[in-house]
Amino acid sequence: MAELDTSGGGHKKGPGVKKSKKLSTRVDLTPMVDLGFLLITFFVFTTTMSQSTAMNMNEPKDDPEQQMKVKQSGAMTILLGKGNQVYYYYGEIDPATISDQFKSTNFKNIRQLIVDKKKATPIGDLMYIIKSDSTSTFANSIDILDEMSISAVPPGHYAEVDISPTEKMLINETEKANSIK
Amino acid sequence: MPKVKIPRKSTTVDMTAMCDVAFLLLTFFILATKQKPPEVLAVTPPSSISSKAAPDKSILITFTQEGKVFLMLGDDTKKGDIIDNINSSKALGLSPQELAKLKKTEFIGLPFNKLKSALNLSQEIPPAKMDGIPVDSTNNELADWLRSVTNVYAGGDQKELEKILLVKGDSKALYPVFKRIKESFKKNDIFKFRIVTNGEDVPIGSEVYNEAKAEK
Numbered sequence: 001m002a003e004l005d006t007s008g009g010g011h012k013k014g015p016g017v018k019k020s021k022k023l024s025t026r027v028d029l030t031p032m033v034d035l036g037f038l039l040i041t042f043f044v045f046t047t048t049m050s051q052s053t054a055m056n057m058n059e060p061k062d063d064p065e066q067q068m069k070v071k072q073s074g075a076m077t078i079l080l081g082k083g084n085q086v087y088y089y090y091g092e093i094d095p096a097t098i099s100d101q102f103k104s105t106n107f108k109n110i111r112q113l114i115v116d117k118k119k120a121t122p123i124g125d126l127m128y129i130i131k132s133d134s135t136s137t138f139a140n141s142i143d144i145l146d147e148m149s150i151s152a153v154p155p156g157h158y159a160e161v162d163i164s165p166t167e168k169m170l171i172n173e174t175e176k177a178n179s180i181k
Numbered sequence: 182m183p184k185v186k187i188p189r190k191s192t193t194v195d196m197t198a199m200c201d202v203a204f205l206l207l208t209f210f211i212l213a214t215k216q217k218p219p220e221v222l223a224v225t226p227p228s229s230i231s232s233k234a235a236p237d238k239s240i241l242i243t244f245t246q247e248g249k250v251f252l253m254l255g256d257d258t259k260k261g262d263i264i265d266n267i268n269s270s271k272a273l274g275l276s277p278q279e280l281a282k283l284k285k286t287e288f289i290g291l292p293f294n295k296l297k298s299a300l301n302l303s304q305e306i307p308p309a310k311m312d313g314i315p316v317d318s319t320n321n322e323l324a325d326w327l328r329s330v331t332n333v334y335a336g337g338d339q340k341e342l343e344k345i346l347l348v349k350g351d352s353k354a355l356y357p358v359f360k361r362i363k364e365s366f367k368k369n370d371i372f373k374f375r376i377v378t379n380g381e382d383v384p385i386g387s388e389v390y391n392e393a394k395a396e397k
Contacts, residue, residue: 029196036203043210052226054235054347054375059363061372080356115388132356138244139227139352141359142376146229152388 055142060159068159074125076117078110078144079163080136081171083180086110086144090117093166102170104178107143114151128158133171222251222288222308227352229378230389239345240330241377242323243288246351248358249313251290252326255345259333260284266329273297290314293322316361324365331369342371349377 072091079087088110089101105113118126128148132141141160148158222243241253254260261284268275271293275283279300283289290311291299299306316323334342346366350359366374383390 029200033196033200033203036200036207040203040206040210043207043214052235052377053229053231053380054233055229055231055378056233057348057374057376059367059372062367111384111387118388132360134355134357136356137352138350138354138356138359141356142227142229142378146231146378146381150230150384150387150389152392 055145058155070127070129071125074121075127075129076114077129077131077167079167079171080130080132080140080144081180082133082135082175084137084140085175085178085180087171087174088113093170098170102174104174107140107147110144111147111151114147114153118151118153123154123157126153126157128153130158130160131163131167132160133163133168224349224351225353226349226377226379228381229376230381230383231378232380235347235375235377236345239347240342241347241349242362244348244350244354244358244362245313246353248354249290249311250316250323250358250362251288251308251311252314252323253288254330262333263326263329266332267326270329270332271325275300289326292320293325316358316365318361318364321361321365321368323362324368327365327369327371331371343373344375346371346374347377348374 075091077089077093081087084107085104086106087102087104089103091101093101114128117128130141130144145158222245224243224245238255239253240255243251243253245251254263264280264284267273268280273293273296275297279297282300283296286305288308289296290308290313291306292312292315295312314323314326315321331342348359348362366372383393
């Protein structure tokens with residue numbers, strides 16, 4: 001233990017020799033222990049926090065002969081635009097009712113829309129079509145895929161598709177109207 | 182009657198043992214934690230609810246905010262094979278010394294035509310000044326790199342390869358860069374890979390959250 005024998009071997013000192021006061025060498029270790037555990041706690045917390053994870057990505061084979069047919073009633077197209085904006089429409093876009101169909105929203109509200117669509121559609125018909133505009137960011141496209149897993153959309157019921165010129169134009173028009181930069 | 186004397190005992194406990202344990206644990210944690218390799222490329226990945234940890238030994242494709250693409254071949258023994266393979270398939274004409282130097286570099290971020298001259302420089306080019314690997318539709322060199330990767334991993338290792346192929350991108354990078362990387366994968370018939378993300382908790386009340394709760 002952290003003690004030293006200071007008694008001087010136990011032999012008697014001669015007369016006239018003053019007995020020196022015995023000083024204990026014992027050190028209070030409590031603050032040191034405190035510090036030790038504090039550091040441990042700190043290291044334990046900091047090391048487990050930043051863990052990067054990996055998300056699986058499955059890409060379909062590009063095969064023009066095996067295009068999947070999607071029921072209009074079950075399809076929801078989600079378009080990603082500039083400034084974290086999300087646009088969506090159900091079914092197929094129809095030039096007559098374009099302004100009613102094409103709606104804009106954001107990442108906060110899209111979750112509820114995805115869930116609503118999922119509940120309103122028989123699972124066999126359900127299909128989310130994700131299209132990213134060239135001005136959207138990488139984070140947007142990952143976020144929307146993450147939204148799919150958050151809303152527990154089964155794999156195979158959502159797919160990324162290239163954006164069409166009409167949709168690109170619609171996004172541009174809406175962005176201009178809402179002055180999104 | 183004589184009083185029974187209760188010997189007074191000191192309440193101080195010997196802390197030495199406790200102190201020893203505390204510092205032993207401290208030393209253990211400090212030594213056992215693996216330091217993150219210094220990030221030469223400043224990239225903030227997006228977040229996802231995926232809870233799978235990213236593998237350590239990986240073939241990592243990183244793209245920065247400006248859209249520059251870098252390739253890291255990991256510290257595997259296959260790294261040398263991949264570099265030898267690309268040297269012969271693309272006829273880069275690198276000398277054995279240049280090859281050895283290339284194998285030592287941590288990541289590759291130069292187009293083929295600049296590779297040889299960069300290896301002969303006395304100083305390494307800092308990553309911020311590298312051009313990145315071209316991924317354009319006309320000149321997709323990343324696809325060539327990936328072809329060499331698949332060549333080296335050919336035969337039985339396909340599943341293994343899918344596990345270690347990682348793509349890490351900056352949140353603010355524009356979508357077309359990511360799309361072109363996906364195309365380079367597809368060109369080599371790789372349809373599965375992983376994306377490095379920051380872990381995030383499942384939002385309370387969401388569908389997955391409820392499903393996980395129901396299972397418990």
